[in-house]
Amino acid sequence: MAEQRSFLPRSEFPRLLSELATVGYRCIGPRVRDGAIVYEPIKGVEDFPRGIHDRQAPGEYRLEQTAEPRFFAWANGPQALRPLTFAGRDKLWTAERGTDGSVEFTGEPPQAEPLAVIGVRACDLAALYVHDQHFMQTGHPDPWYTARRQNLFLVAVNCTHPSLNCFCASTGDGPRATYGYDLALSELDEGFLIEARSAKGERVLAGLPVREASAQQTETADRDIESAAQRQVKSVPSRNLRDVLFARLDHPRWNEVAQRCLSCTNCTLVCPTCFCHDETEVPSLDGRRSEHYREWGSCFTQSHSYIHGITIRADTRTRYRQWLTHKVGSWHDQFGRSGCVGCGRCITWCPVGIDITEELAAICR
Ligand code: SF4
Ligand code: SF4
Incomplete structure (x- = not known):
């Protein structure tokens, strides 16, 4: 797969949503609800948390509005991808007693529509990788998780605004997304660097009005990610305890x-x-x-x-x-x-x- 990054101007960002809709995905993205950033269905870029920063500390979460043009200038909200794949409540089967006393079990087939999730963080991808092992890579794959997982299109965003509670650099899981996504974005004030890592991602990328990213844009994006890693103040003592x-x-x-x-x-x-x-x-x-x-x-x-x-x-x-x-x-x-x-x-x-x-x-x- 091509790993060269292309540039998508901010004014063309709505094309990403329309391209995903064209190929059959319902778009899920970050938006503000009840004072927190949550992943929910989005209708357009006006739903994104433009200029929003999150301030996190132990036992504390606050959002602040700034004049920045960026959509992804925050670390995370209370939930990652887990509710989209491992639902909070699933009906597994129904048992019914017949008139002759016998009991019939009816399985509930999993419902899964194609979803494109925009704004997935590197730590969320790492968590998904472990859940994939737990739910799918066993002798008895979970049909509910598998159906939902196979219908996901993941648009990652490299983190540039870690919170005071983030420590993904020390666990080796961020802030740059390195695997498990279809498309990855690096946000700049004027737009996005965008790269594909799957055939599905390549197809969507081919429909976007991108141009080659300049050396300066690439350097700025990489510097922002590196700075995000260095600004993290918490860490684990070791990756294997x-x-x-x-x-x-x-x-x-x-x-x-x-x-x-x-x-x-x-x-x-x-x-x-x-x-x-x-x-x-x-x-x-x-x-x-x-x-x-x-x-x-x-x-x-x-x-x-x-x-x-x-x-x-x-x-x-x-x-x-x-x-x-x-x-x-x-x-x-x-x-x-x-x-x-x-x-x-x-x-x-x-x-x-x-x-x-x-x-x-x-x-x-
Ligand atoms: S969030 Fe976890 S660690 Fe904190 S009080 Fe509740 S159970 Fe205990
Ligand atoms: S910091 Fe680690 S233990 Fe805490 S919620 Fe995130 S992944 Fe789970």
Whole structure:
């Protein structure tokens, strides 16, 4: 695939949306809703968060309007791609009792329309890569995830505005998108550098009024990404903390963090790599019919470790320890890498500002 970058003037950016619509995609992109940037269907470039910056700190998220022309001058919102592939709630099957007492199960086929997601960050692509392994690259691929994932067209945007909570440079997952996308954009004031990495991306790129990027534009874009990496103030002590974490299961820090943690589940619900779920049965009142659902779950709930009348992790200390030792430790056994891609969301959306990088530093010091 061609990796040479082309230049798309800002005035022609709407052509990207119309080209994606022409080849059959519904466009999903960033927009402001309820004081946060969320990925939702967009009708045109007027929906993009033009000139918006996000200010993030532990337990804090604020948007600020500036006079800048840029659409992607922010780090991230509360959700990445996870709701688009691993939905918050899916009906898996319906069971129905016949008049002769037999029970018939009917599967619910996954619904998936072709979606083009614009504005995907490098850390979100890294999270998607792990979810692909978990949901698709097993002996029993998940049909709901697979149907949605195969219908995605991903337009990445290289990050130039990391938040105070970002640390993707230290996990090796950003701020530049290097894999897993169809098209990648680097935003300049006057427009976008654009490159394709898939045959689908090449086809869309061929329909756009691009010209060759100048050396100065390429240099500016690369400098902005490099600067974004250098401006990150948080980091993980190492990319592989598996052994050190499992050697310190009795570290006093687990007790200390448990004094602050509310077991609210926020960190797991915003984390782009979490995949725990609950399964629930919703029977009809007459007992003839029941619907079976899969819903996002969290290892921070009491019910998550309830097995045969016993709650295995009855206190917050063991739940927080489970989350961190799985996410950053035993994921290496499952997926060959840490489950943390450095997006910083769990720090931002923790109501008491617990910072995963500080906890790791304290335990692994
Ligand atoms: S653990 Fe926190 S920083 Fe790491 S990927 Fe999940 S939400 Fe992002
Ligand atoms: S978001 Fe914070 S308070 Fe809530 S469960 Fe996670 S670490 Fe605990």
